[in-house]
Amino acid sequence: MDIRVFEDNLELDTAAARLIADLVTTKPNAVLGLATGSTPIGIYRSLVELSNKESISYKGVSSYNLDEYVGLTPDNDQSYAYYMNEHLFSKIDIPLNQTHLPDGMASHLDAFCNKYDRMLEGAHVDLQLLGLGHNGHIGFNEPASELSAGTHVVTLDEATREANARFFASIDEVPTQAVTMGVGSILKAERILLVVRGTDKASIVRRALTGPVTTDCPASLLQLHARVTVLLDREAASLLA
Numbered sequence: 001m002d003i004r005v006f007e008d009n010l011e012l013d014t015a016a017a018r019l020i021a022d023l024v025t026t027k028p029n030a031v032l033g034l035a036t037g038s039t040p041i042g043i044y045r046s047l048v049e050l051s052n053k054e055s056i057s058y059k060g061v062s063s064y065n066l067d068e069y070v071g072l073t074p075d076n077d078q079s080y081a082y083y084m085n086e087h088l089f090s091k092i093d094i095p096l097n098q099t100h101l102p103d104g105m106a107s108h109l110d111a112f113c114n115k116y117d118r119m120l121e122g123a124h125v126d127l128q129l130l131g132l133g134h135n136g137h138i139g140f141n142e143p144a145s146e147l148s149a150g151t152h153v154v155t156l157d158e159a160t161r162e163a164n165a166r167f168f169a170s171i172d173e174v175p176t177q178a179v180t181m182g183v184g185s186i187l188k189a190e191r192i193l194l195v196v197r198g199t200d201k202a203s204i205v206r207r208a209l210t211g212p213v214t215t216d217c218p219a220s221l222l223q224l225h226a227r228v229t230v231l232l233d234r235e236a237a238s239l240l241a
Ligand code: F6R
Pocket: 034, 035, 036, 037, 038, 039, 040, 066, 067, 130, 131, 132, 133, 134, 137, 138, 139, 140
């Protein structure tokens, strides 16, 4: 694993954005696996800035997001579809029909999950951006005795709902379920870019990167991938030897 530690948040955001921008420059039809949450917001801001400055076009790029809440429409400002438009898609020239997110409103969620898997199989993700949950989740693959390889519906851990309640008016409004890519799909990406910040994530960073590979900490499975780049701020890296 290539682990890099940054003193400054803006430098971290710029480094992550640089990796994505360089991929798109060298491979204009790149396939990006994208994440939401608080961690990528600054990365997308830096990516938009870099792309404007260097006239990087995303006309040939396609994207697949990790997850979406069940029951939120794309025009709900807490949905991940809304987030992606707000922070990235509306600010670059990627054609919207080349962007894909799980459909948390699908009337037959299991059928949708199969469809998303078929799309992912045909797509071959070049770079998968990931954040890390406090419990070690990646996407919404929560710790469990068994993990699913493919896209599936997941019941969110109460800890995850509590962590994400900060974006909602109250915890009661946080959906109880989500659709997420499975760990099998995540690990199929050519390259993985894991970004983590904050003292509150220091112990899970240590577990994920240096602990045993276990379904109790889904991010530990990243240790099995040949090409993972980890960008950490000083706080998130503070418990690494
Ligand atoms: C988001 C996602 C989640 C987040 C994780 C960290 O698409 O898949 O795994 O990356 O919950 O969230 P933040 O960045 O808000 O701490």
